[in-house]
Amino acid sequence: MSEIRITLDGTERAVAAGTTAGEALSADGRTVIAARVNGQARDLDHVLADGDVVEPIAIDSEEGRAILRHSTAHVLAQAVQDLFPEAKLGIGPPVENGFYYDFDVAEPFTPDDLKRIEKRMREIVKQGQRFRRRPVSDEEARRELAAEPYKLELISLKGGASEEESVEVGGAELTIYDNVDPASGEVRWKDLCRGPHVPSTRVIPAFKLMRSGGAYWRGSEKNPQLQRIYGTAWESKERQDEYLHMLEEAEKRDHRKLGAELDLFSFPPEIGGGLAVWHPKGGITRRVLEEYSRRRHEQAGYQFVVTPHISKSTLFEISGHLGWYAEGMYPPMEMEGATYYPKPMNCPFHIMIYKSRGRSYRELPLRMFELGTVYRFEKSGVLHGLTRARGFTQDDSHIFCTPEQLADELASLLQFVLDLLRDYGLTEFEAELSTRPEKFVGDPEEWEIATEALRHALEKSGLPYKVAEGEGAFYAPKIDVHIKDAIGRRWQLSTLQVDLQMPQRFDLEYQAADGTRRRPYMIHRALFGSVERFFAILLEHYAGALPPWLAPVQVVGIPIADEHVPHLERVVAKLREKGIRAEVDASADRMQKKIRNAQKQKVPYMLLAGDDDVSKNAVSFRYRTGEQKNGVPIDEAIAEIVNAVENRIQI
């Protein structure tokens, strides 16, 4: 057959037999770097067959970037083996914003090594080595890769039925990619790999090695630790610079740094890792943040409860936490023959409140809310400021409802969550529906009911969502709400879980209209997740410049000269009457210095006053943006500030 028929751009076309995907697409190999053939990603030099459907993969698409990054990972591995011939290869997949490759080496890489490796990579990129795909049998692969023990392990794993697809050995046949010198045609390097790849290393427009660190082989701490090198690669220098700039910005916004600079909180070593103390300025913001949430909950029909920080082991035995998470709990305390544990969760305590007396269907849904501080023993290596702490406060609610109420309750709950998050200035949301994990308790049919109720709530909310198979908690499927912050980072925040286990374990009941005793459903719901973590996320989102209603100091009065202090004192007194956190900077510093100080503290309103203002009974605004507004009558100034605070407006 000298002609075959293929589908291109949705229309059928005849091309010569032997035509490659790249030829059919007229791909330049720079903007279009690979092809999708019948839905499968392929190299551009993939030879087409009759009936193939061919689509281009652009370098600036998500899929294209992944291919680019994966190819860059190969260049990295080649460079490492050039410089460290004894290095054994692990795996080298693309990841979000970049790629990595794992190596078994005697000595961990130093920053200097990374520089040398990156330099070697640039040489390889410049050479324009071609990526050439070559199918091999298992035996051939084993023979060629005899010196690569980890690759051999991957080959032997390939047959495993439930083995997840990897970039090394995905699919039915094994392939090796050769890196070929374009001048001599010699094979410079090769790697076991599924592909596809960019046509040539020269196509890699921008890359950079980022850092190295230890990583367990195949992700298990039982396995040996390899050395992982992370890098990033982009379709253009500009996009890479943008990304690097975002990282710099993220570093500037680091809540641990801002926490110290703005005097909000600290982690004294004497107290212990992961245990924060809140300074006055952090404390006031936290109080306002909590108070607003509490008020909204009360308005939405929640009842405020309070429970203790420790409990006898009995409670956690019934709840099952001791069985499942004992190693993450602080160790027990023995007192008068009883064993007490610091609480890792609030739910069993709320159940005790439910059980304190008989319940009627008329009371349901019963919504309990608590800012409950819990303690979990996080391993020392994972602590990270307020976002991963050992003591933290959950804004925890538990809702007990009848099976008939479940779907509606979840839907309104999700709406409530989103509305409240918006009030804190977050605007972009995504959700994830996590289904039954491998390790679970209960009846799969009930899991199905609960999962469907959650799905219904998501559909009703119109929120975009993904399904995360097997990511649920051991006792419940859940919805996680993710937000995007001001520099595009995703954070998981709220969680909604339908729990069919706790009601059974604690034998919860209510009396139905027909007089029978029935089992309620229970919904776990945290909105911030942890108040500490939410605080950190807001701080990073706003880069420390909190909206006026949350700012620790909302107004600083700055006199031009000492004689203007009394005028500002009067303004500040009026502001305080309205509940505004205002002060006058009467220190010995000059006016310019006071502005600088207030600016560095990210105070939303600086009110200046000199002779002009005093004579007109006015003040002059300086906002932290640098803008100013002079000679504003005092009443107007106060009204402007009060309005921004009351309506939670960011300035």
Place this chain on the structure above:
RNA sequence: GCCGACGUAGCUCAAUCGGCAGAGCAGCUGUCUUGUAAACAGCAGGUCAGGGGUUCGAUUCCCCUCGUCGGCUCCA
């Protein structure tokens, strides 16, 4: 917990190839009295993270511990 880097004044950072530890900011005391991001001068501030070792002598070299940071694993 594991791998690695780092730890000098409240903060940011110097210096000492093994020989009495130095600056800016912040603080304190004065002087100056000012219109939108740093007035001037003086003073004070350190077990060089902690412990042990090598050495005539250790902040510097070696070991251990603690802490921080970056990864991995984990995250009810």
